[in-house]
Amino acid sequence: TTPAGATHKNSYGDDIEAVVISERQIRDRTAELAAAVATRYPAAEDDLLLIGVLKGAMMFMTDFARALPIPCQMEFMAVSSYGSATSSSGVVRILKDLDRDIADRDVVIVEDIIDSGLTLSWLMKNLRTRHPRSLEVCTLLRKPDAVRNVVEVADVGFDIPNEFVVGYGLDYAERYRDLPYIGRLRRSVYQD
Ligand code: XMP
Ligand code: MG
Numbered sequence: 217t218t219p220a221g222a223t224h225k226n227s228y229g230d231d232i233e234a235v236v237i238s239e240r241q242i243r244d245r246t247a248e249l250a251a252a253v254a255t256r257y258p259a260a261e262d263d264l265l266l267i268g269v270l271k272g273a274m275m276f277m278t279d280f281a282r283a284l285p286i287p288c289q290m291e292f293m294a295v296s297s298y299g300s301a302t303s304s305s306g307v308v309r310i311l312k313d314l315d316r317d318i319a320d321r322d323v324v325i326v327e328d329i330i331d332s333g334l335t336l337s338w339l340m341k342n343l344r345t346r347h348p349r350s351l352e353v354c355t356l357l358r359k360p361d362a363v364r365n366v367v368e369v370a371d372v373g374f375d376i377p378n379e380f381v382v383g384y385g386l387d388y389a390e391r392y393r394d395l396p397y398i399g400r401l402r403r404s405v406y407q408d
Contacts (some may be wrong), residue, residue, distance in 0.1 A: 380406060
């Protein structure tokens with residue numbers, strides 16, 4: 217079955233209970249976010265530098281970059297936060313670092329989801345030591361717990377309830393990243 221609001225990709229059976237954010241909602245909101253971010257860099261000397269956090273942010277990163285009305289460059293980092301498959305501990309390890317220096321650059325971290333905020337606050341602290349000219353965060357999704365670990369996030373696409381979601385880059389055990397929408401994963405899939 218395909219959940220209401222979903223288009224194709226029904227081969228995951230009924231693992232996806234509901235579409236939380238549709239393809240169209242993602243597309244429309246991404247355009248708004250990109251426009252909002254661009255207004256803050258009206259006369260930048262260098263291209264804006266987007267840093268995408270692999271793998272979850274990959275879909276949002278590429279759509280965001282295409283929607284951005286100003287030139288940007290793209291870098292990727294991969295980090296792993298120790299913890300269970302569905303929550304993080306805040307202890308972070310860099311799996312893939314940036315390829316270049318970000319000193320004196322205007323940097324926007326592009327994130328898929330902020331849950332506890334622990335991963336992001338670690339990442340911001342780490343990137344600040346490299347002396348970017350500016351550093352801000354644009355995240356597609358934010359869960360309610362994020363408010364407890366105050367990380368200043370400039371732009372949020374959608375505030376979502378505290379449920380495990382997958383799709384549009386987000387995975388459970390590496391699956392479902394390829395879904396073009398954000399869906400709620402059936403509990404029985406991740407609970408034994
Ligand atoms: P924290 O808690 O540090 O964690 O903000 C952010 C990371 O946790 C993962 N995460 C999720 N992944 N569906 C996912 O597929 C979710 O609902 C979810 N909530 C948190 C994700 O890797 C994110 O970068
Ligand atoms: Mg993950």
